[in-house]
Amino acid sequence: MAYMHIGKDFVPPDVPGKVTGRIKYAEDYARDGMVYARLLTSPVPHGRVVAIDASEALAMEGVFGILTADDVYPDGEPQSPGLKVLTNEPTLMGEPILAVAAIDEKTAEDAIAAISLTIERLPFVLDPLDSLQEGGADAYNGGNTYIFREGFAEEKWTADQVASFRSGNEPTAEALQSWEYGDLAAGFAAADFVHETTFSTAGYPHMSMEPRSAMAYWENGKCYLHGTSQSLSAIAEPMAAIVGVPLEDFVFINEATGGGFGQRARAGSIPSMAIPAKLSQKINRPVMMRVTREEEFTIGGARQGLQGWIKVGFKTDGTMSAMDMYCISDNGGKGGGGDANSAAAGVSALYQTEAMRFRNTSIGTNTGHRGAQRGPGENQIMAVMAPIMDKAAEELGLDRLEIRKLNAAQNGDVSGPRSTPFTSAYMPEALQQGADQFDWEGKKSRARQTNGSKVRGFGIGQGYHNAGRSGMDGIVRLMPSGRLQIHNGVGNLGTYSYASTSRAAAEVLKMEWENCDVVTGRTDRHLPITSPQDGSNSIFTNTRTCFGAAQDLLAKMKEIAAMDLGGDVADYDVDGVRVHQIADNTVGMTYAEVAQRGIELGGKFSGEAELPEELNTLTALSVSRLAGSALMGIYHDPRHSNNPPGFTVTFMEIELDKETGKFDILDLVTIAECGTVVHPQGLANQLRGGAVWGIGLSALERHLYDPQNGLPASSGFWQSKIPTYLDTPAEIGTGWVDLPDPENPVGARGIGEPSMGAVSAALNAAISDALGGHMFDAAPVTTDMIVNHIAGISEDATPLAQNNFRG
Amino acid sequence: MNPKLTRRRFIKGVIASGAAATSTTIWYSANGQSRPAGAVERMIRININGQMRNVDVAPQETLASTLRYKLGLTGTKLGCNRGECGACTVLVDDVPSYACSVLTHSVKNMRIESVEGLESANGDLHPVQQAFVDELSPQCGYCTPGQVMSAVGLLRSNPNPTREEARQGMAGNICRCGSYDSYLNGVMRAAQIG
Ligand code: FES
Numbered sequence A: 001m002a003y004m005h006i007g008k009d010f011v012p013p014d015v016p017g018k019v020t021g022r023i024k025y026a027e028d029y030a031r032d033g034m035v036y037a038r039l040l041t042s043p044v045p046h047g048r049v050v051a052i053d054a055s056e057a058l059a060m061e062g063v064f065g066i067l068t069a070d071d072v073y074p075d076g077e078p079q080s081p082g083l084k085v086l087t088n089e090p091t092l093m094g095e096p097i098l099a100v101a102a103i104d105e106k107t108a109e110d111a112i113a114a115i116s117l118t119i120e121r122l123p124f125v126l127d128p129l130d131s132l133q134e135g136g137a138d139a140y141n142g143g144n145t146y147i148f149r150e151g152f153a154e155e156k157w158t159a160d161q162v163a164s165f166r167s168g169n170e171p172t173a174e175a176l177q178s179w180e181y182g183d184l185a186a187g188f189a190a191a192d193f194v195h196e197t198t199f200s201t202a203g204y205p206h207m208s209m210e211p212r213s214a215m216a217y218w219e220n221g222k223c224y225l226h227g228t229s230q231s232l233s234a235i236a237e238p239m240a241a242i243v244g245v246p247l248e249d250f251v252f253i254n255e256a257t258g259g260g261f262g263q264r265a266r267a268g269s270i271p272s273m274a275i276p277a278k279l280s281q282k283i284n285r286p287v288m289m290r291v292t293r294e295e296e297f298t299i300g301g302a303r304q305g306l307q308g309w310i311k312v313g314f315k316t317d318g319t320m321s322a323m324d325m326y327c328i329s330d331n332g333g334k335g336g337g338g339d340a341n342s343a344a345a346g347v348s349a350l351y352q353t354e355a356m357r358f359r360n361t362s363i364g365t366n367t368g369h370r371g372a373q374r375g376p377g378e379n380q381i382m383a384v385m386a387p388i389m390d391k392a393a394e395e396l397g398l399d400r401l402e403i404r405k406l407n408a409a410q411n412g413d414v415s416g417p418r419s420t421p422f423t424s425a426y427m428p429e430a431l432q433q434g435a436d437q438f439d440w441e442g443k444k445s446r447a448r449q450t451n452g453s454k455v456r457g458f459g460i461g462q463g464y465h466n467a468g469r470s471g472m473d474g475i476v477r478l479m480p481s482g483r484l485q486i487h488n489g490v491g492n493l494g495t496y497s498y499a500s501t502s503r504a505a506a507e508v509l510k511m512e513w514e515n516c517d518v519v520t521g522r523t524d525r526h527l528p529i530t531s532p533q534d535g536s537n538s539i540f541t542n543t544r545t546c547f548g549a550a551q552d553l554l555a556k557m558k559e560i561a562a563m564d565l566g567g568d569v570a571d572y573d574v575d576g577v578r579v580h581q582i583a584d585n586t587v588g589m590t591y592a593e594v595a596q597r598g599i600e601l602g603g604k605f606s607g608e609a610e611l612p613e614e615l616n617t618l619t620a621l622s623v624s625r626l627a628g629s630a631l632m633g634i635y636h637d638p639r640h641s642n643n644p645p646g647f648t649v650t651f652m653e654i655e656l657d658k659e660t661g662k663f664d665i666l667d668l669v670t671i672a673e674c675g676t677v678v679h680p681q682g683l684a685n686q687l688r689g690g691a692v693w694g695i696g697l698s699a700l701e702r703h704l705y706d707p708q709n710g711l712p713a714s715s716g717f718w719q720s721k722i723p724t725y726l727d728t729p730a731e732i733g734t735g736w737v738d739l740p741d742p743e744n745p746v747g748a749r750g751i752g753e754p755s756m757g758a759v760s761a762a763l764n765a766a767i768s769d770a771l772g773g774h775m776f777d778a779a780p781v782t783t784d785m786i787v788n789h790i791a792g793i794s795e796d797a798t799p800l801a802q803n804n805f806r807g
Numbered sequence B: 001m002n003p004k005l006t007r008r009r010f011i012k013g014v015i016a017s018g019a020a021a022t023s024t025t026i027w028y029s030a031n032g033q034s035r036p037a038g039a040v041e042r043m044i045r046i047n048i049n050g051q052m053r054n055v056d057v058a059p060q061e062t063l064a065s066t067l068r069y070k071l072g073l074t075g076t077k078l079g080c081n082r083g084e085c086g087a088c089t090v091l092v093d094d095v096p097s098y099a100c101s102v103l104t105h106s107v108k109n110m111r112i113e114s115v116e117g118l119e120s121a122n123g124d125l126h127p128v129q130q131a132f133v134d135e136l137s138p139q140c141g142y143c144t145p146g147q148v149m150s151a152v153g154l155l156r157s158n159p160n161p162t163r164e165e166a167r168q169g170m171a172g173n174i175c176r177c178g179s180y181d182s183y184l185n186g187v188m189r190a191a192q193i194g
């Protein structure tokens, strides 16, 4: 289909501000009379605050006030997992206990140094298996796990059960969570090749480049909060609730966000923004809270680490007939994260496993708080699975590409425990396109070729994430000036989805992009609810809402034209400037004229009546404030049931030096299967960025904690360690299948997360290939692991030690 | 490759000058109430973006603090405030330098350039900025001003780098969004149009 905007590059309106430094992040704002907050954080990984004596601090010149957990939670802290704004019951080192506001940060620091904190040390634990074992410490007060709707609980295995799992056997304890489909026993009985192993994948911090600094002030009873988020409108209502102010008195300002990756999607993952808001309310001055890199490490979220056992069966023809997975998920210090479940669902979606069982037990540790991080679960497990697919291919005498095609998801396929159908799926096409672009046939014979100490390895990876939602709202306004204002609450964190999804509205109205404004950046610009811009869903979800709102506007434009100029609504069309009769285009009105008429007519035309019934609270508030200002298009997107997938495929060639364990990526091609492409440059950026993240997952990134004291040892960029220019290839090949999805009005689906999973999978497979098929069953595979393997030093003594420790 | 720009050389320079900010906790003393020990002249003139600016600078104040909080030049970002990420990169006598790890007093006789100084008087973007727009190099944009300044510094000393030279020259700037490839596309384009 020929589009005006969809599939075309454009300059998103915020890009000039990014290259000039003019665009403002939360910490770039200042306010007259602004004072500064600093945090006193937990010096222990698990403790209980017994007493706080701040009298000396509060008497210091230049100190304005203090905020403690007792101020925030006068009725006591909620006994549920998740970060608190401030806490008296820290369960990870560095968790904020109190904040002090002072004339400057030095004074605030001096005041904090003068506070006497009495804290009772409690036993801490860093490895879920240590906590599972009878007598092991519990990370939380009240247990080591959290059962939904029941509360904290204690889950223990016998020492024998833990030891058996540690030595590579299937766990025998009953799991806290499970699902199953198909006939697992029959699936394994039909298998000609079965692979069984334990595996581990490391947790590691998000490390967004912008620390989650925030500034707040109050004016005329309203709270203005400059903060950071993945979606302004998804944050607004829950954040207002955390601050304790009615939604209508809360203004969230967030022009740009310096990275999110899952941990700025929801208010519960950034409750620290409430600290300056509440301090400001208490001391009646604007408060800036600058967050340091260490603090960002602590409260900025982390990927869950997984330790698990899997057994996979393949039939002679290469079909994956059965998959059994049992995970112990590291829930970190604050609980949360559904990585294991997503990992299992991802395997089901990508490999179309005929029968599957999933079991999981989530256990807390006194380490960084866990939550969604780019492709949570799917991206770890794909790194583990890719070498297994290669092993199966080798054992069954199949080409590595062919075994993947054989198991690939296609149109009409279903996945997961509920056999949910895909909205569409073209994985075989993606695999073939990647193979062609990479020249798999021409190159694959070079696998395992050596040159001195160097050896070539090839990997094919696949990625998946459920990539689309519904139930959100859209607002567009045609102004008396003739310009289109597209209200969009998607956060500006670098995907450019806030702008690219808005173009679906311009498309409907055939308007030049120069005549459109994306209205965003602060909630008092009246935004509709959007999804939290997590789960790779913005492109699918918000093209639906922008398209729907524009269609509502289009219908109203035609109705007004027919009313004023005669004829039937169906007699009219638009050309981007005028609404006119199809038969005689001299009969019509300009967009400016029809907008003016909409205001004059009022009622449903200007958002004052006949609103969609199911509008979300925030949207309804926004519409009520915009009513009468323009000819308005308002839309509530009904819920749909199928699964819009984001699929990716990566082909990679590496050269691994057996003397150093270091490798270079010689070629990397990554292909997206995400429906119609909306914004090619933005998509290429997601593919490249995802590739960098995939390299991090499979080769570099991990949490490190000191087992003696629970001290985090990887709180900096270079310790954790995120990939740099020199860890990544100088060029990353990209491509896309570009076939439309029928459940999106412009055919689009999302891609941000799977872009990473395919690369993590390809890299792990390539390393395994270079080492003659050795499987580490782990991510990351670091140079020391490679060198140890080559030296014949077995990793088997500590097969599950990846999680938090391997140093 | 431009020998001026390696991360190692930069780190060596910082260590030699004794200017590395080792604490992440004390960012900025807002009103100068804490008196300097000794007789350091606090009111200094520094050359920023071609203009001489008078500014009250505490002895322990970093260049990033002076730029951001004294002069309102918030284009220079702080990602780590401890010499790890390059978000704060500015040019000091044409050499990309981490402004979070340079004391303002140590550069008072040098030419400082921040991202705000790159556009021409008529508002045209610098070729690096324009190339970054054309290639859609930024994602979240938080590292972008630092990437821009490193690229400008690189191209001043090596106007026609190979892609590998550009990669090495930019290696002191971390991008968590992983937009490295897009930034390199921008650098190579800027070298062509510059
Ligand atoms: S802020 Fe200066 S190097 Fe990170």
Ligand code: FES
Residues within 6 Å of the ligand: A209, A258, A259, A494, B138, B139, B140, B141, B142, B143, B144, B174, B175, B176, B177, B178, B179
């Ligand atoms: S663009 Fe986000 S950190 Fe570089």
